[in-house]
Amino acid sequence: xxxxxxxxxxxxxxGQVLNTHLGYFSQQLLPLGVSVARAQIVPDGxxxxxxxxxxxxxxxxxxxxxxxxxxxxxxxxxxxxxxFGAPLEFNGEIWEKICAWLAVRNLTLNETMRAQALVPRGxxxxxxxxxxxxxxxxxxxxxxxxxxxxxxxxxxxxxENYALPLLKKITAGARPLTVKILRVYGIGESSVQERVGPExxxxxxxxxxxxxxxxxxxxxxxIAADAQQVARAAAxxxxxxxDAIYADGDSTLEQTVINSAIAQNKxxxxxxxxxxxxxxxxxxxxxxxxxxxxxxxxxxxNRAKRDELNVSGETLEKHGAVSxxxxxxxxxxxxxxxxxxxxxxxxxxxxxxxxxxEKPVGTLHIGLAWRAADGAxxxxxHHQLLVSDRADFxxxxxxxxxxxxxxxxVKAR
Amino acid sequence: xxxxxxxxxxxxxxGQVLNTHLGYFSQQLLPLGVSVARAQIVPDGxxxxxxxxxxxxxxxxxxxxxxxxxxxxxxxxxxxxxxFGAPLEFNGEIWEKICAWLAVRNLTLNETMRAQALVPRGxxxxxxxxxxxxxxxxxxxxxxxxxxxxxxxxxxxxxENYALPLLKKITAGARPLTVKILRVYGIGESSVQERVGPExxxxxxxxxxxxxxxxxxxxxxxIAADAQQVARAAAxxxxxxxDAIYADGDSTLEQTVINSAIAQNKxxxxxxxxxxxxxxxxxxxxxxxxxxxxxxxxxxxNRAKRDELNVSGETLEKHGAVSxxxxxxxxxxxxxxxxxxxxxxxxxxxxxxxxxxEKPVGTLHIGLAWRAADGAxxxxxHHQLLVSDRADFxxxxxxxxxxxxxxxxVKAR
Numbered sequence: 001x002x003x004x005x006x007x008x009x010x011x012x013x014x015g016q017v018l019n020t021h022l023g024y025f026s027q028q029l030l031p032l033g034v035s036v037a038r039a040q041i042v043p044d045g046x047x048x049x050x051x052x053x054x055x056x057x058x059x060x061x062x063x064x065x066x067x068x069x070x071x072x073x074x075x076x077x078x079x080x081x082x083x084f085g086a087p088l089e090f091n092g093e094i095w096e097k098i099c100a101w102l103a104v105r106n107l108t109l110n111e112t113m114r115a116q117a118l119v120p121r122g123x124x125x126x127x128x129x130x131x132x133x134x135x136x137x138x139x140x141x142x143x144x145x146x147x148x149x150x151x152x153x154x155x156x157x158x159x160e161n162y163a164l165p166l167l168k169k170i171t172a173g174a175r176p177l178t179v180k181i182l183r184v185y186g187i188g189e190s191s192v193q194e195r196v197g198p199e200x201x202x203x204x205x206x207x208x209x210x211x212x213x214x215x216x217x218x219x220x221x222x223i224a225a226d227a228q229q230v231a232r233a234a235a236x237x238x239x240x241x242x243d244a245i246y247a248d249g250d251s252t253l254e255q256t257v258i259n260s261a262i263a264q265n266k267x268x269x270x271x272x273x274x275x276x277x278x279x280x281x282x283x284x285x286x287x288x289x290x291x292x293x294x295x296x297x298x299x300x301x302n303r304a305k306r307d308e309l310n311v312s313g314e315t316l317e318k319h320g321a322v323s324x325x326x327x328x329x330x331x332x333x334x335x336x337x338x339x340x341x342x343x344x345x346x347x348x349x350x351x352x353x354x355x356x357x358e359k360p361v362g363t364l365h366i367g368l369a370w371r372a373a374d375g376a377x378x379x380x381x382h383h384q385l386l387v388s389d390r391a392d393f394x395x396x397x398x399x400x401x402x403x404x405x406x407x408x409x410v411k412a413r
Numbered sequence: 414x415x416x417x418x419x420x421x422x423x424x425x426x427x428g429q430v431l432n433t434h435l436g437y438f439s440q441q442l443l444p445l446g447v448s449v450a451r452a453q454i455v456p457d458g459x460x461x462x463x464x465x466x467x468x469x470x471x472x473x474x475x476x477x478x479x480x481x482x483x484x485x486x487x488x489x490x491x492x493x494x495x496x497f498g499a500p501l502e503f504n505g506e507i508w509e510k511i512c513a514w515l516a517v518r519n520l521t522l523n524e525t526m527r528a529q530a531l532v533p534r535g536x537x538x539x540x541x542x543x544x545x546x547x548x549x550x551x552x553x554x555x556x557x558x559x560x561x562x563x564x565x566x567x568x569x570x571x572x573e574n575y576a577l578p579l580l581k582k583i584t585a586g587a588r589p590l591t592v593k594i595l596r597v598y599g600i601g602e603s604s605v606q607e608r609v610g611p612e613x614x615x616x617x618x619x620x621x622x623x624x625x626x627x628x629x630x631x632x633x634x635x636i637a638a639d640a641q642q643v644a645r646a647a648a649x650x651x652x653x654x655x656d657a658i659y660a661d662g663d664s665t666l667e668q669t670v671i672n673s674a675i676a677q678n679k680x681x682x683x684x685x686x687x688x689x690x691x692x693x694x695x696x697x698x699x700x701x702x703x704x705x706x707x708x709x710x711x712x713x714x715n716r717a718k719r720d721e722l723n724v725s726g727e728t729l730e731k732h733g734a735v736s737x738x739x740x741x742x743x744x745x746x747x748x749x750x751x752x753x754x755x756x757x758x759x760x761x762x763x764x765x766x767x768x769x770x771e772k773p774v775g776t777l778h779i780g781l782a783w784r785a786a787d788g789a790x791x792x793x794x795h796h797q798l799l800v801s802d803r804a805d806f807x808x809x810x811x812x813x814x815x816x817x818x819x820x821x822x823v824k825a826r
Contacts (some may be wrong), residue, residue, distance in 0.1 A: 022454065044623070070602070106798075290713050391698060
């Protein structure tokens with residue numbers, strides 16, 4: 001299969017919306033042994049038609065995103081239908097589904113929305129379970145165009161539930177690839193590569209190993225037609241990196257924490273200053289978090305640290321709010337007040353303001369409190385300097401806190 | 414000028430690296446009156462040559478990024494030189510610069526790096542002040558190709574210091590474009606279009622209007638060479654949509670809330686159950702939030718709601734934690750305990766579990782508390798059903814809460 005991607009939308013060209021579709025498609029297509037040969041981003045309008053025609057001169061399969069909505073700049077449906085010579089037909093079933101979808105949400109129906117119930121003759125409809133505009137596939141002479149919605153929350157479920165099964169059927173003759181992802185926290189990409197690559201290649205000489213770095217994390221990706229080879233490569237890597245591997249598969253750190261805590265029947269409390277709720281937000285993104293996260297505090301002001309977590313006035317005066325001492329008292333306070341089994345506390349300087357020579361922007365103290373076997377509270381603190389902007393600082397600090405929770409749960413096991 | 418962008422590199426197609434070049438180029442080019450007509454992402458290799466040839470059949474100016482480095486997959490230089498019939502020539506001056514750059518950094522020189530000192534005959538060199546490989550421009554018959562490095566920290570200074578001045582000279586006659594973005598909360602994309610489009614076009618018949626929907630939000634984008642026309646279109650839109658417009662420009666809801674609160678010297682507290690800290694996280698993403706957000710609670714358990722926010726046991730028993738009554742008491746509790754000027758509280762069922770016939774997944778109650786002129790606490794509650802998955806529920810609930818804070822601050826002004 002030779003596949004190309006066309007993303008439509010002026011907002012993508014203007015950079016108002018970052019284009020995440022391409023990486024998503026690549027990850028989804030890899031297990032089918034299909035890679036994206038080329039991708040194009042075109043504005044709304046007639047140029048979409050030219051881009052589709054040109055891509056069809058090179059490829060047999062196109063994934064086109066965007067331009068299926070109700071507004072006048074949504075023209076993908078018409079242009080692709082025209083290329084395939086397929087007139088648009090009103091589909092009553094889709095229209096009823098759109099009406100029902102809107103009614104449940106108390107949204108007003110208007111006439112322009114009827115365009116979304118138009119389907120090119122002969123197209124297979126791809127239902128939209130998360131929005132109004134359905135997608136569709138048109139096929140002719142061994143070539144096919146998948147038209148998909150732009151917003152990722154509509155696109156991703158539609159692609160996985162309806163488009164991917166069709167693509168799997170088409171590529172069924174090809175040997176499926178086994179993909180295995182191991183996620184590593186706290187080791188840099190080049191160190192991971194130096195430690196893992198040569199050892200894996202000693203056993204499987206031609207193993208396809210990919211590395212993908214995100215803030216504080218590295219994914220290691222093994223791809224091969226032979227599932228056993230992939231399993232052996234993963235086992236070797238586990239031996240080398242040990243606890244630094246936090247997930248086998250594409251779980252997040254927060255999923256690992258919540259699932260470990262549920263398995264061990266442990267509860268968690270959070271006390272955040274510099275991360276402003278991000279740690280709790282990430283933990284509560286995981287379904288079932290309510291059995292684990294009992295409560296959390298965002299104590300931005302000194303008064304809140306005193307009132308809520310019993311941080312002493314003396315500590316704040318002597319060491320300041322951004323100090324190991326304050327992180328220790330925040331964690332102990334959160335553990336004691338909540339009655340939870342584990343508590344994590346963060347205090348630091350996210351910037352851009354607030355830094356000093358002694359405590360520059362990026363300074364972070366984390367307190368981790370837990371209960372010993374006799375129920376008595378224990379606490380440890382960690383200190384790091386994270387040189388980055390405000391958003392990245394919050395992200396990296398939350399990663400560190402989640403990883404400390406994870407390691408504590410792993411060791412308690 | 415008709416301009417296209419070609420980004421090269423397998424890592425972009427695999428989504429291992431997010432492509433931020435496009436937005437960057439667009440923002441840099443708009444003041445010159447130039448927009449990106451089309452963008453392509455191609456893997457390393459011969460396909461770069463085809464993409465360049467095809468783009469040159471449509472456009473007069475190309476920005477090509479990546480593939481200028483020393484490794485075997487860096488072939489952009491050769492391919493573009495071949496298209497222009499310009500043989501590569503070794504440039505001693507560039508080579509000396511590369512050697513000096515490496516020496517300062519204690520990096521080892523190797524022979525493969527000599528490729529970076531090759532320049533197509535007749536090309537103008539674009540110096541690289543942040544790396545080894547220089548860029549270049551080749552021009553012929555009114556068409557030009559800019560070859561630029563991939564890494565943003567090398568690309569951006571090179572583009573701004575050396576490429577942009579050349580582009581400015583070429584476009585000196587063109588009229589720069591004015592872009593205006595208005596951000597709307599709480600009205601669907603098609604309603605926004607129906608209400609705004611015809612009214613704006615009554616005044617400016619050919620105004621370029623774009624719409625971009627995100628969860629709960631719509632951006633309206635006006636683009637024209639005539640800045641006055643854009644201003645008039647924006648003024649008409651302001652009249653029609655009023656308070657639904659939350660930002661003039663690309664501010665977020667949370668930026669609007671924090672900036673309004675700073676301007677009015679108001680403090681805010683948050684009390685979150687179902688959003689688990691997302692509202693506080695978003696507010697604290699805004700630099701300067703520490704002057705506004707004093708503290709917040711994540712009260713996931715009933716006990717936390719009682720202990721921290723003084724929600725009465727009777728309310729929890731009679732109405733349950735997901736109720737208007739509970740949201741009201743949470744908001745009042747947060748206001749009173751924190752001593753802040755405004756408090757917002759959220760309680761609901763994010764799912765996937767926990768729903769009942771009476772209170773299905775997606776049920777949300779928000780309490781908003783503030784102080785009247787005499788300092789006495791006031792509170793109102795809002796109820797919505799947000800039909801979506803857990804992540805989208807949290808996002809939409811946080812949007813609603815931030816918008817309620819915004820409207821309260823707007824009306825207090």
